[in-house]
Amino acid sequence: MRTAHSVETVRAAERALMAELPEGALMQRAAAGLAAACADLLPRVYGARVVLLVGSGDNGGDALYAGARLARRGAGVTAVLLAPERTHEGGLRALRSAGAQAVPVDGAAPVVARADLVMDGIVGIGGKGGLRPDAARLVSLVRESGALVVAVDLPSGVEADTGEVLGDAVRADATVTFGTYKPGLLIDPALTYAGAVRLVDIGLSLPPAPDLEALQYADVAALLPEPGASSDKYRRGVVGIAAGSATYPGAAVLAVAGALRGGAGAVRYVGPAADEVLARFPEVLVHAGPPSAAGRVQAWVVGPGIGDDAARVADVLAQDVPVLVDADGLRLADPSVLRGRTAPTVLTPHAGEAAALLGVSRESVESGRLSAVRRLAAEFSATVLLKGSTTLVAPAGGGPVRVNPTGSAWLATAGSGDVLSGLCGALLSAGLGGVDAASVGAYLHGLAGRRAASGAPASASDVAGALPAVWRDVRG
Numbered sequence: 001m002r003t004a005h006s007v008e009t010v011r012a013a014e015r016a017l018m019a020e021l022p023e024g025a026l027m028q029r030a031a032a033g034l035a036a037a038c039a040d041l042l043p044r045v046y047g048a049r050v051v052l053l054v055g056s057g058d059n060g061g062d063a064l065y066a067g068a069r070l071a072r073r074g075a076g077v078t079a080v081l082l083a084p085e086r087t088h089e090g091g092l093r094a095l096r097s098a099g100a101q102a103v104p105v106d107g108a109a110p111v112v113a114r115a116d117l118v119m120d121g122i123v124g125i126g127g128k129g130g131l132r133p134d135a136a137r138l139v140s141l142v143r144e145s146g147a148l149v150v151a152v153d154l155p156s157g158v159e160a161d162t163g164e165v166l167g168d169a170v171r172a173d174a175t176v177t178f179g180t181y182k183p184g185l186l187i188d189p190a191l192t193y194a195g196a197v198r199l200v201d202i203g204l205s206l207p208p209a210p211d212l213e214a215l216q217y218a219d220v221a222a223l224l225p226e227p228g229a230s231s232d233k234y235r236r237g238v239v240g241i242a243a244g245s246a247t248y249p250g251a252a253v254l255a256v257a258g259a260l261r262g263g264a265g266a267v268r269y270v271g272p273a274a275d276e277v278l279a280r281f282p283e284v285l286v287h288a289g290p291p292s293a294a295g296r297v298q299a300w301v302v303g304p305g306i307g308d309d310a311a312r313v314a315d316v317l318a319q320d321v322p323v324l325v326d327a328d329g330l331r332l333a334d335p336s337v338l339r340g341r342t343a344p345t346v347l348t349p350h351a352g353e354a355a356a357l358l359g360v361s362r363e364s365v366e367s368g369r370l371s372a373v374r375r376l377a378a379e380f381s382a383t384v385l386l387k388g389s390t391t392l393v394a395p396a397g398g399g400p401v402r403v404n405p406t407g408s409a410w411l412a413t414a415g416s417g418d419v420l421s422g423l424c425g426a427l428l429s430a431g432l433g434g435v436d437a438a439s440v441g442a443y444l445h446g447l448a449g450r451r452a453a454s455g456a457p458a459s460a461s462d463v464a465g466a467l468p469a470v471w472r473d474v475r476g
C-alpha cells in the first residue's frame with residue numbers, strides 16, 4: 001500500500017523525531033536524498049549547471065544543502081534567493097563553503113536560461129495558495145529555459161493536503177518528497193504537476209492510518225475473491241443488476257459485462273433489456289417484475305441507463321443487502337433512504353453527478369476532489385467512489401481515502417462507467433466490503449482500460465473484455 005499523510009501529521013512526526021536527533025539531522029537526510037535523486041537525473045554531475053530556487057523556509061534550506069552536495073561533486077551551482085534576508089542561514093553557509101554562488105531574483109534570468117537542472121525549493125508543506133508574483137515570474141523563466149525541474153518535497157504552488165492548484169504552480173519533471181507522500185502528490189490536479197515522485201525515507205514514525213492510500217498490485221491480489229473446494233455458485237455470490245431501459249438497453253448489457261468478470265457465481269438481471277442481455281450473455285438469469293422478487297442476491301447494482309424508473313431504485317434500496325448506486329440511480333435515490341440503510345451502500349458518481357448531489361458546481365468538485373468525496377461519504381453515510389482522472393474512494397464512516405493509481409484517460413468513453421458499476425457490484429456480492437469492492441474494481445477497471453486501449457481508442461465492451469486478462473496479471 002502506498003500511503004500519504006497530511007501536513008499536520010507530518011509536522012507532528014517531524015517534531016517527535018527532531019527531539020531525538022541532533023539539530024539539522026533531518027534536513028541533512030532530506031538533502032542527501034534530494035542530491036542523490038538529482039545526480040541520478042543528470043547525465044553527469046561534474047560540470048552540470050544547477051540552479052536552486054530558494055524560498056524563505058526549510059524547503060529552501062533543503063535545496064541549499066542539496067546544492068552544496070552537488071557543488072562538491074563538481075556541479076556549477078547557483079542559488080536564486082527569493083528572500084535574501086530570510087534565507088536558511090546554515091544552508092546558505094554550506095552552499096557558499098562548497099564554492100557555489102547566490103544571486104537575488106533580479107539576477108536570475110541569465111543563470112536560469114543556461115540551467116541543465118532547476119531545483120524548486122520555493123515552498124514546501126508550509127505553502128498556502130498559488131505562487132506569489134515574484135516566484136511565478138521566476139517559474140516562467142524556468143519553463144522557457146527547458147531545464148529539467150526537480151521539485152523539493154512537492155511542486156511549489158500546489159496544496160499539499162488537497163491536491164488543489166489555486167494559481168500558478170511549478171511543473172516538475174520529478175518530485176523528491178520526504179518521509180511520506182503528501183495527499184496532493186497522489187490526486188489531480190496537483191498530481192499532474194509532480195512528474196515522477198521519489199520518496200526519501202527520513203525516519204519519520206507515522207500513524208498506521210494514513211489520510212490517503214493507494215492499493216498496489218499485491219494488495220489487490222490479496223483481495224481478489226477466489227473459489228474454493230466448498231464453493232458453489234450461490235456461495236461465491238450472486239449479483240443483481242437493475243439497469244437499462246427501452247431507451248438505454250446498452251447500459252444493462254455493459255453493467256452485466258462488468259459483473260460477469262467480477263468473481264460472482266451468478267448474475268441476475270432485472271429490467272426491460274432482458275432480451276438484449278440474454279442475446280449477448282446467455283449465462284445471465286433474467287427476471288420480470290420488481291428486483292425484490294428476483295430471488296436471493298448478495299449485492300445489487302442499480303441505476304445505469306435506468307431512465308426515470310424511480311420505483312426500481314426504491315425497490316432495490318429497500319433490500320437489506322449491499323447496494324451500489326450509479327448514474328440515473330444517483331438522481332432518483334431518496335437521500336433519506338440512502339442515509340437510513342443499514343447494509344453497505346456504495347455511490348459511484350462522476351464529477352457532474354457528485355456536484356448535483358452536493359448542490360455545488362462541477363468545477364468545484366473537480367478542483368477539490370478529496371474534500372468532495374469526503375463530504376459525499378459523510379452526507380450520505382455511504383462509501384463513495386468519485387470517478388475521474390484519479391478515482392477516489394471514501395469510506396462511509398471517515399478514515400483513509402483510497403486513490404486509484406491505475407486510471408487511464410482512454411476510460412473516458414461512453415459506457416465504461418457501466419462496466420465499472422457491474423464489476424464493483426460483483427465484488428461486493430463476493431463478500432468484499434464497500435471500500436475494497438470499489439477500490440479493487442477501480443484498480444482492475446483502470447488496468448483493463450490501459451490494456452484494451454494500449455495506445456488506440458477502446459470501447460467500453462473492450463474494457464470489459466480485457467478484465468479477465470488483468471485479473472490474471474494481478475494474481476500472477
Ligand SMILES: NC(=O)C1=CN([C@@H]2O[C@H](COP(=O)(O)OP(=O)(O)OC[C@H]3O[C@@H](n4cnc5c(N)ncnc54)[C@H](OP(=O)(O)O)[C@@H]3O)[C@@H](O)[C@H]2O)[C@@H](O)CC1
Nearest residue numbers: 014027056057058059123124125126127128129130132153
Ligand atoms: N516536515 C519534515 O519532516 C521535514 C521538512 N523538511 C522541509 O521543510 C519544508 C517545510 O518548511 P517550512 O515549514 O519552513 O515551510 P516552507 O514550505 O519552506 O514554506 C514556508 C515559507 O514559504 C513562504 N510561502 C508560503 N506560501 C507561499 C507561496 N504560495 N508562494 C511563495 N512563498 C510562500 C512563507 O513565507 P512568508 O509567508 O513567511 O512570507 C514561508 O517563509 C518541507 O516541505 C521540507 O522541504 C525537511 O527539511 C526535513 C524534514
Ligand SMILES: Nc1ncnc2c1ncn2[C@@H]1O[C@H](COP(=O)(O)OP(=O)(O)O)[C@@H](O)[C@H]1O
Nearest residue numbers: 350387388389408409411412414415416417418
Ligand atoms: N480523464 C480521465 N482519466 C482517467 N479515467 C477517466 C477520465 N475520465 C473519466 N474516466 C473514467 O472513465 C469512466 C467513465 O465513467 P462515466 O463517467 O460513468 O461514463 P459512462 O456513464 O458513459 O459510463 C470512469 O471509470 C472514470 O473514472
Ligand SMILES: [K+]
Nearest residue numbers: 120123152156
Ligand atoms: K518545492
